[in-house]
Structure formats: structure tokens, C-alpha cells
Amino acid sequence: MKFFVDTAEIDEIRELQATGLLDGVTTNPSLVAKSGRDFKEVIAEICDVVDGPVSAEVAATDYDGMVAEGNVLRKIAENVAIKVPLTVDGLKACKYFRDHDTMVNVTLCFSANQALLAAKVGATFISPFIGRLDDINLPGMDLIADIRTIYDNYAFTTEILAASIRSANHVSEAALAGADVATIPASVIRKMYDHPLTDKGLAAFVKDWKSTGQSII
Numbered sequence: 001m002k003f004f005v006d007t008a009e010i011d012e013i014r015e016l017q018a019t020g021l022l023d024g025v026t027t028n029p030s031l032v033a034k035s036g037r038d039f040k041e042v043i044a045e046i047c048d049v050v051d052g053p054v055s056a057e058v059a060a061t062d063y064d065g066m067v068a069e070g071n072v073l074r075k076i077a078e079n080v081a082i083k084v085p086l087t088v089d090g091l092k093a094c095k096y097f098r099d100h101d102t103m104v105n106v107t108l109c110f111s112a113n114q115a116l117l118a119a120k121v122g123a124t125f126i127s128p129f130i131g132r133l134d135d136i137n138l139p140g141m142d143l144i145a146d147i148r149t150i151y152d153n154y155a156f157t158t159e160i161l162a163a164s165i166r167s168a169n170h171v172s173e174a175a176l177a178g179a180d181v182a183t184i185p186a187s188v189i190r191k192m193y194d195h196p197l198t199d200k201g202l203a204a205f206v207k208d209w210k211s212t213g214q215s216i217i
């Protein structure tokens with residue numbers, strides 16, 4: 001499973017890059033607003049740090065506007081993936097960018113039918129939002145499993161990018177359901193390392209090692 005980090009904070013991205021875990025980055029207008037940074041500047045900086053896909057979302061909601069904005073964004077770096085919403089115009093724009101050899105992440109996917117449409121227009125990534133479905137008492141993880149089955153039935157190559165991940169459990173559940181990628185907040189990636197038995201076991205090993213009076217170097 002590939003790990004993308006869902007953030008526009010360059011310091012978090014640098015820190016994660018150093019762990020060797022990071023395969024890409026996703027941003028969205030809310031995350032850019034939270035960062036307080038200039039959008040194009042921050043995307044350029046992220047693309048300098050990360051070799052994998054960096055999703056940059058268009059702000060326009062009409063086809064011409066999305067194409068015009070996406071054409072600006074894709075010139076920032078070769079690893080920019082244009083993020084478009086799952087609408088009629090968004091999927092038309094997806095086809096345009098795929099025809100122009102640019103990666104596309106189709107976002108705001110909440111149903112298997114929407115994922116089917118995105119695959120048919122050649123999306124590089126489809127982003128089902130797990131947490132936001134859970135928020136309204138719908139089983140987010142079932143959507144990942146359904147999309148996996150549909151894509152496998154027809155050998156679609158669109159990668160399933162589990163988004164709106166809110167907990168470490170979401171990550172392992174998405175992996176079990178067959179997601180190709182998870183885009184995860186940095187705070188959740190940090191939690192994935194944790195297990196109380198690891199802490200307990202390590203404390204015991206450290207104590208016992210000290211009692212030997214030995215040193216390795």
C-alpha cells in the first residue's frame with residue numbers, strides 16, 4: 001500500500017520524507033487555507049521535496065475554468081496530479097488532463113457508481129472519503145471494498161486512494177479492503193507506530209541490558 005500524507009504543511013512533509021514512508025502528498029483547498037501559504041508556491045515546494053504524486057486541487061467548478069487552472073498547476077512540476085471533483089465537468093476535465101499525459105486525482109467520491117465513472121474516463125486515482133461517510137452513519141470502508149471488486153472485475157487501472165482517514169484503524173481496514181493508496185494526516189501516521197506492548201517490551205529490554213553492565217560499542 002502506498003502512503004500519501006494529507007497536508008499542505010511543508011515541515012510535516014519534510015519530517016515524513018525522512019522516514020522513508022512517503023509515496024506522495026494530497027492537498028485540498030481547506031488544507032491550503034489552514035497552511036496560510038500561497039497555493040502555487042507551496043505546491044512547488046512540496047514537489048521539490050517529494051518525487052511521488054502531489055495532488056493540487058482546482059478551485060473552479062466549470063470545465064473551462066478547471067482546464068485553465070489545471071494547465072497552470074501541471075506546469076509547476078511533472079509530479080503534480082490535478083485534483084478535480086466528481087462532477088460532470090470534473091470528469092470531463094479528468095479526460096482532458098489524461099489525454100494530455102497528466103495524472104488526475106478525482107476527489108469527493110461517495111459511491112461505487114461515481115468510482116466507476118472516474119475509472120471509465122481514465123482517472124489515475126479515485127478518492128473515496130471514508131470518514132465523511134462514517135460521519136453520516138454510512139459504512140465508509142464498504143465503499144472501498146465495493147470499488148475494489150468493481151475495478152478488479154473490469155481490470156481498471158485507476159488506483160483506489162482511501163481519503164478522509166481519521167484513525168490508524170482506518171488505514172489497516174483500508175489496506176484489508178484492497179485500497180492501493182491511503183492519504184493520511186501526519187498525526188495518524190505517527191499513531192500507527194504505537195503499541196503499548198512495544199513500549200512495555202522495550203522498557204524491559206533496556207532495563208535488563210543495563211543490568212548486564214555491557215556496551216556494544
Ligand code: G3P
Binds near residue numbers: 006027131163164166
Ligand atoms: O483530502 C481529502 C480528505 O482526506 C479530507 O479529509 O477529514 O476533511 O474528511 P476530512
